[in-house]
Amino acid sequence: MKIFNLIKVAATVAVMTALAAGTATAADKVSMGFIYVGPKDDYGYNQAHSEGCAGVQKLDWVSAVEEASVPETTAVEEAMRDMIEQNGATVLFPTSFGYFNPHILKLAKDYPKVQFFHCGGMWHEGLPVNVGSYFGYIDEAEYVAGIVAAETSKSKKLGFIAAKPIPQVLRNINSYTLGARSVVPTATVQVIFTGDWSLPVKEAESANSLIDQGVDVLTCHVDSPKVIVTTAEKRGIMCTGYHANQSVLAPKGYLTGAEWNWSKVYMDYADWVHSGKSLMDGTIPHLIRGGLKEGFCKVSPYGPLVSDQAKADADAAKAKFMAGTMVIYKGPISDNTGKVVIPDGTELKQTDIELEKMNYLVAGVLGSTGS
């Protein structure tokens, strides 16, 4: 019993001092909460967002809390609620795609004064006004990575390990392929769909089987590219990264990669909220999107194996993206069954809603969407 009382006293003292320290400075800070579906150090999707959080935490008028490995169930609803009720968060970034419907929408109705920003671009008219969406055209960075991959590859066989055949993923595969074939028209991209976002064993098996088939540059669209990048390095082939910078995992073979730059996006939001703007009065737009030019994503620094020629071609494409003159989806483009999907003379700009329904693989991709 005595020990129990002691514990209670000690705990109360500790918490009271913590609370006192907390309330003294929290007055005019922007209080933010970040929620991730996986660990913060996954070298992938979640790390990219956590790096964004670390970016805004540097601002001394922002206080931010984080919670990692929160599944897309009632768990995320409770995590959001706790951040609002216990940490006083007024701005939330629940980052996993599957958090949106129904979890964010549910909480947004319960807390109309809290602003919810979701990564994925799903907001539309009629949904709660305190919800906003942001997303990046990272396929622009994939296009540049495709150029580097094709020019550096010796076999001209590239490999792409992807989670699911959904529009977002197909767009990355297609842009990567179009980039590769813009410099090496004979290059092919063999794709394998693993079926889910985080299946390390299957990802390693896929990587090995692609390498056995003669692929010498691997890339991927899964939550954590770690296993694929390390497998590529171990087997002595090259790779390009995704989500975050994985060059430390493959110092020899890492060529470049398509990275998110969420700290820029989160800083913008923080600035807006700090200056009194809000989603509710319409001073913060509900949908924000951007690519390389807007700083939503970036291309990893080139690795040691990239030739000067490849660098020059990649930089030229990047410069066109930065100038806003580059159109990836410019007809004629046919899919890998020979059907024309974008006719000659048609240009689909990045913002075109048509691209968000993508359900094909372009010519040069070996594989099928499967359903």
Next chain:
Amino acid sequence: MTPPMGAAPTEPPLTNWRALVESFVIPTGAVLVALLIFGGFCGLAGASPFSVYHSIYRAAFGSWYAFQNTLIRAAPIMLCALCTALPMRLGMVMIGNEGALVIGGLGTVLVGAYWVSAPHYVALTAMALAGMVAGGLWIMAVGAMKIYRGVNEVISSLLMNYIAIAILNHLVNGPMHDPSSLNKPSSYPVPEANALGNIPGSRVHFGLVYGIAACLITWGLIEHTSFGFKVRMIGGNLRAARMAGLAVGKISLLVCFLAGAAAGLAGMAEVAAVQGCANESLAAGYGYAGILVAFVGRQHGLGVLLVSILLGGILASGGMLQRQNHLSDATVLVFQGIVFLVILYSESLYGRFKIFQTRAA
């Protein structure tokens, strides 16, 4: 006095207060020991153990607000745990909970999303029945393979989980696919008017009521009916049960059906109260958590009920440990692992302490 022939074997009389105290002291002691070990772990990770204890208490049980978080998390785990606990009483180790939940969820959608004109309570009843029948048949199939073909139920029920998830993925990408769910393939939604609501005055959905009811029914059925006695007899000695003329096959299939129905009902609540449709989020690991709970709860209806709430509390504290104590997201798994290991170990201590032994009169 010797009991007359044919009567149930004598249970230890409830007036045996020493045994009662023992069954209270040992689990409580186990939780305290687990807290001590976990405190040491947190100390090594750079957080004050006392502040960690306070966080856990505050996040899981400290207030009605926090306790609701615990209950929300406990609800599906409770139902899933019964899916292992019930067949365990027959001597079967069934770990197909995750699959039964997924299939139950699919059954629910089949009714809820397609029969949209049904009145609220009719729809809910139909969805619950559909979920239970779907999950029940799923686990009954495993039971049938075991009873009539001798297929090892541990392996087959585990593999059935993968099949269930594959069926889910196929259906939400194909025949059931709602074209508006582009980047997260989902089934057509259950209309909001037919959603399973919250218990009045709380934010806990009615799945919790289903869970508690199912645990109580299990307790009554297994411990206090002649059917339950037959089940325990099969689990105790299969050959003796056969010799005694029990319909082993029928009883076993029925128990497997009830087990699957419990997990299927969890799937129904996930679809009707939480997700609103079927998609990959159904397979969120509740089934696997249920296996653990069934073992720690000693396959007993009431044990499952209590342990589910304990696990709900542990899971509910995970967020606070990250936000308040700056521990990593895996800390809560370490805590869960330590608590369950110590509790399981503590079972070997029953009867070891002299003080709890009834002295010969």
